[in-house]
Amino acid sequence: MSSGIIVRPARTADVRAIRSLIDFYSPDGRLLSKATVTLFEDILEFLVAEVEGEVVACGALHVMWEDLAEVRTLAVDPARAGQGIGSAVLSALMDRAREVGVKRVFCLTFAVPFFARHGFVVIDDTPIDHDVYQQLLQSYDEGVAEFLGLERVKPNTLGNHRMLASL
Numbered sequence: 001m002s003s004g005i006i007v008r009p010a011r012t013a014d015v016r017a018i019r020s021l022i023d024f025y026s027p028d029g030r031l032l033s034k035a036t037v038t039l040f041e042d043i044l045e046f047l048v049a050e051v052e053g054e055v056v057a058c059g060a061l062h063v064m065w066e067d068l069a070e071v072r073t074l075a076v077d078p079a080r081a082g083q084g085i086g087s088a089v090l091s092a093l094m095d096r097a098r099e100v101g102v103k104r105v106f107c108l109t110f111a112v113p114f115f116a117r118h119g120f121v122v123i124d125d126t127p128i129d130h131d132v133y134q135q136l137l138q139s140y141d142e143g144v145a146e147f148l149g150l151e152r153v154k155p156n157t158l159g160n161h162r163m164l165a166s167l
Contacts, residue, residue: 005085007092010046010058015039017055018046021075029159030110031075032142046073047092049085056080059089061096062143065132067103070143074107090118098167105167108146108160120163127164 010018018039025031039046042060049057059074071093076086097105104127109115112122126148128136136144147162 004051005083005088006050007047007088008050010043010048012040012043014046014048014055014058015043017048018058018073021058021077022073024078025075031073034073047089047096049076049089051080051085057085057089059086059093061093061105062141063100063102064106064136064139064144064147065128066101068128069097069100069102069105070147071105071107072143086114087118090115094118094165094167103167105165106147107163108143109163110160112161112163115163115165118165120165123162123164 015036019036022031022034022039026033034042042062045060045062047059047061048055057074057076057080060072061069062072063069071090074086074090074093076089094105105120106127107115107120116122136148
């Protein structure tokens with residue numbers, strides 16, 4: 001990890017910075033826009049990276065099932081790109097996944113080379129059995145719908161690649 005980067009659990013006071021990162025990357029579809037209320041509701045899933053006291057990156061880990069989670073909303077201030085900050089956040093999210101007992105981590109991304117450097121591989125299908133699929137269909141979460149490839153979220157996933165890492 002580059003010196004001076006502190007990765008820590010997000011706090012409600014960080015939502016403004018997280019919102020700013022999402023707003024930068026969502027117009028071109030690299031990130032899905034999220035309602036601010038959703039960011040507050042999901043704050044416990046988020047980690048942020050600070051450099052010199054300023055939040056410059058974020059990422060979230062959303063547990064989907066007993067052995068499966070998704071990395072979401074991984075974003076770095078474009079002025080700080082290429083400094084290892086995104087890697088530091090992703091590494092911390094993967095550590096968090098291990099801590100809660102997750103064995104596989106999914107992401108839906110345009111940043112294939114970045115995630116591939118961290119052990120993710122492109123997949124074509126939904127890597128769950130039929131019974132788990134049926135259970136996940138009951139989720140109200142849009143990210144779960146994207147993971148399942150449901151028709152109603154197809155516009156959100158165009159051009160993205162489904163990737164999976166095993167822990």
